[in-house]
Amino acid sequence: MNLTRNERGELTIRGVSLPSLADAYGTPLFVYDEDEIRSQCRRFHDSLSTSGLDYTVSYASKAFSSVQLFRLMNEEAMGLDVVSEGELYTALASGFPADRIHFHGNNKTEAEIRYALDAGIEYFVIDSIGEIERIDALADRDVEVLVRINPGVEAHTHEFIQTGQEDSKFGLSIEKGLALDGISRIQAAEHLVFKGVHFHIGSQIYDPNGMITTIDKVLRWLHENNIQADVLNAGGGFSIRYTDEDISYPIEDGVTRITETVKNVCAELDYPVPHLSLEPGRSIVGEAGLTLYRVGTVKDIPDVNTYVSIDGGMSDHIRTALYDAKYTLQLANREPEGKEITTTVAGKLCESGDLIAKGIELPPVEPGDLLAVLSTGAYHYSMASNYNQMLKPAIVFVSGNDHRLVIRRQSLEDLLVNEVTDDQLGKTK
Ligand code: LLP
Numbered sequence: 001m002n003l004t005r006n007e008r009g010e011l012t013i014r015g016v017s018l019p020s021l022a023d024a025y026g027t028p029l030f031v032y033d034e035d036e037i038r039s040q041c042r043r044f045h046d047s048l049s050t051s052g053l054d055y056t057v058s059y060a061s062k063a064f065s066s067v068q069l070f071r072l073m074n075e076e077a078m079g080l081d082v083v084s085e086g087e088l089y090t091a092l093a094s095g096f097p098a099d100r101i102h103f104h105g106n107n108k109t110e111a112e113i114r115y116a117l118d119a120g121i122e123y124f125v126i127d128s129i130g131e132i133e134r135i136d137a138l139a140d141r142d143v144e145v146l147v148r149i150n151p152g153v154e155a156h157t158h159e160f161i162q163t164g165q166e167d168s169k170f171g172l173s174i175e176k177g178l179a180l181d182g183i184s185r186i187q188a189a190e191h192l193v194f195k196g197v198h199f200h201i202g203s204q205i206y207d208p209n210g211m212i213t214t215i216d217k218v219l220r221w222l223h224e225n226n227i228q229a230d231v232l233n234a235g236g237g238f239s240i241r242y243t244d245e246d247i248s249y250p251i252e253d254g255v256t257r258i259t260e261t262v263k264n265v266c267a268e269l270d271y272p273v274p275h276l277s278l279e280p281g282r283s284i285v286g287e288a289g290l291t292l293y294r295v296g297t298v299k300d301i302p303d304v305n306t307y308v309s310i311d312g313g314m315s316d317h318i319r320t321a322l323y324d325a326k327y328t329l330q331l332a333n334r335e336p337e338g339k340e341i342t343t344t345v346a347g348k349l350c351e352s353g354d355l356i357a358k359g360i361e362l363p364p365v366e367p368g369d370l371l372a373v374l375s376t377g378a379y380h381y382s383m384a385s386n387y388n389q390m391l392k393p394a395i396v397f398v399s400g401n402d403h404r405l406v407i408r409r410q411s412l413e414d415l416l417v418n419e420v421t422d423d424q425l426g427k428t429k
Contacts, residue, residue: 001013001033001036001287001288001289001290001374001375002014002033002036003330003372003374005335008334009334009335010332010333010334011330011331011332011333011372013031013033013398014033014035014398014399014400014401015401016398016401016402016403018031018292018332018333018370018372019332019333019370021292021396021398021403022292022294022332022333022370024403025394025396025405025409026394026409027292027293027294027311027312027370027393028291028292028293028294028310028311028312028316028393029291029292029393029394029395029396030289030290030291030292030316030376030377030380030381030393030394030395030396030407031289031290031291031292031395031396031398032285032288032289032377032395032396032397032398032406033288033289033397033398033399034072034288034397034398034399035399035400036287036288037069037072037284037285037288037377038072038075038076040251040280040283040284040285040287040288041057041059041073041076041077041078041284042076043251043252044057044251044255044278044280044284045057045076045077046252047251047252047255047256047259048255048259048276048278050256051255051256051259051260051263051276053259053262053263053273053275053276054273054275054276055259055275055276055277055278056079056100056275056276056277056278057078057079057277057278057279057280058078058079058080058081058100058102058277058278058279059073059078059079059080059081059279059280059281059284060081060236060279060280060281060282060284061080061081061082061083061087061090061091061281062081062083062087062281062379062382063281063282063284063285063286063377063378063379063382064281064285064289064377064378064379064380064381064382065086065087065090065091065382066090066381066395066406066407067090067093067094067406068094068397068406068407069285069406070090070091070094070096071094071095071096073096074094074095074096074097074100078100078284079100079101079102079122079277079279080096080100080101080102081101081102081104081236081279081281082101082102082103082104083103083104083105084105084112085109085111085112085115085116088101088103088112088115088116088119088121089115092119098119098120098121098122099120099121099122100122101119101121101122102121102122102123102124102125102146102233103116103121103123103124103125104125104127104148105125105127106127106128106169106170107127107128108124108127108131108134108135110134110138113134113135113138114138117138117139117143122144123143123144123145123146123195123231124143124144124145124146125145125146125147125148125198125233126145126146126147126148126172126182126186127148127170127171127172128172129172129178129181129182129185132182132185132186132189132192133185133189135191135192136189136190136191136192139190139191139192140191141191142191142192142193143191143192143193144193144195145186145192145193145194145195146195146196146197146198146231146233147172147179147182147183147186147194147196147197147198148170148171148172148197148198148199148200149171149172149173149174149179149197149198149199149218150166150168150170150171150172150173150174150178150179150199151174151199151201151214151217151218152166152173152174152175153201153210153213153214153217170200171199174217174218174221179197180225180227183227195229195230195231196229196230196231196232196233196274196275197218197222197229197231197232197233198233198234198235198277199214199218199233199234199235200234200235200236200237200279201214201235201237202237203236203237203282204237204239204240204282205237205238205239205249206238206239206246206247206248206249206250208249208250208253208254208257208258211234211235211237211254211258212257212258212261214234215232215234215258215261215262215265216261216265218232219232219262219265219266219269219271220265220269222271223269223271228272229274230274230275231274231275231277232262232274232275232276232277233276233277233278233279234258234276234277234278235278235279236278236279236280236281236282236283237280237282238251238254238280238282238283239282239283240282240283240286240287240375240378241287241375242325242326242327242328242374242375243326243327243328244328245326248283248287249283251283255278258276258278259276262274262276281378281379282378282379284378285377285378286375286376286377286378286379287374287375287377288377289375289376289377289378289380290372290373290374290375290376290377291312291316291317291372291373291376291380291393292332292370292371292372293310293311293312293356293370293371293372293373294310294311294368294369294370295308295309295310295365295366295367295368295369295370295371296309296310296311296348296367297309297367298365298366298367305342305343305344305359306341306342306343306344307343307344307345307346308343308344308345308346308362308365308371309345309346309347309348310345310346310347310348310356310371311348312347312348312390312393313346313347313348313349313354313356313390314347314349314351314353314354314387315347315349315384315385315386315387315388315390315392316380316381316384316390316392316393317347317356317373317376317380318380318383318384318385319379319380319383320355320356320357320358321351321353321354321355326357327356327357327373327374327375327376328373328374328375329345329356329357329360329362329371329372329373329374330371330372330374331362331363331365331369331370331371331372332369332370332371332372333369333370334369336363337363337364338363338364339363339364340361340362340363341361341362341363341364342359342360342361343357343359343360343361343362343365344357344358344359344360345357345360345362345371345373349387349388349390350388356373357373381393381395381407386410386415389415391409391410391411391412391414391415392407392409392410393409394407394408394409395407
């Protein structure tokens with residue numbers, strides 16, 4: 001995100017000052033640069049369209065689902081990848097066309113399958129042998145499906161966000177023959193129409209070679225086994241920068257290398273060129289979002305550490321506790337002053353592991369200051385919880401030099417909406 005300081009030393013996005021947003025909407029607050037989200041979509045479109053291939057780029061909605069975001073995705077001609085009835089419901093509520101939505105998941109329930117069939121989604125991505133019969137039995141007309149294959153590729157990323165290795169809950173293994181078995185069962189099923197294959201080798205991958213090697217392997221495997229795939233969906237997983245140590249996936253070069261690989265391998269094998277689909281999540285929204293927190297307690301433990309506690313925590317920021325993820329933080333309400341000190345920025349929840357950033361160098365911070373945690377646009381709000389009965393933050397989109405609320409902060413009353421009261425039980429005091 002492009003942040004600059006104004007004459008008062010406040011951080012601004014496109015001229016909108018972060019302290020003014022904190023005043024207007026409160027903290028913790030997620031702030032997105034809407035124009036950056038759009039431009040990320042366009043970078044994928046531009047790179048794919050210059051290849052001349054038939055293509056789709058679908059947003060992986062697990063990264064951040066919201067009605068206003070889905071409207072934007074529709075305007076940007078994106079498809080949508082959903083993994084639950086909740087994501088599908090949110091997408092449909094936004095008016096997103098069902099025929100540009102596909103449904104993933106290693107354990108789609110019968111209710112979810114029915115819901116997606118009724119909605120008329122574009123296709124299901126079959127993830128297991130058992131699911132073939134389940135969808136076929138529930139369908140009363142032809143339904144297009146892709147098969148999620150497990151290509152047996154180990155991506156170099158955090159163990160919990162690796163997905164392509166052999167021992168995985170996702171996909172049908174090529175090596176073990178499950179993928180071929182699945183495809184022949186689909187071809188024999190009454191209502192299922194085999195459209196192609198999908199794979200996803202992992203997340204936060206900065207090196208294009210992983211996907212390229214996998215595409216090469218998968219196309220050769222399809223050719224050897226005489227399988228005609230009209231669609232090749234190569235998943236998402238394109239990296240973003242959380243800190244200076246990270247590399248943003250080189251979208252233009254990487255996508256060009258991907259499309260060239262598809263064209264070259266197909267030409268070499270004389271295999272019909274499939275429709276290419278990608279489904280990025282993090283790279284569309286990740287760097288476009290930040291979280292704004294208000295500093296409360298500052299605790300200095302002499303010769304040990306300085307703890308700066310903010311007004312949110314693992315309820316809106318779980319990735320540090322879960323993946324030991326690293327972040328860049330900036331003082332948002334004034335120019336930093338004084339020598340940087342080693343600081344641990346902690347959340348306010350009752351758990352020692354509730355940290356935002358451990359032992360980072362920060363300028364001295366005081367109660368009342370605002371801290372911006374950068375690159376929190378993906379997998380933060382979507383992984384938020386009400387642990388400690390914390391309220392989920394509000395979300396604001398900045399566009400041009402304007403801003404608008406897209407998700408309200410939860411209220412205390414919201415915390416009780418599902419509680420069954422004595423009244424409802426017909427009890428009297
Ligand atoms: N397609 C499939 C089938 C996926 O499983 C995923 C992510 C994506 C696309 C999108 O991947 P992306 O482009 O966003 O990397 N909670 C973790 C990330 C889990 C990702 C799971 N699958 C995190 O916070 O890093």
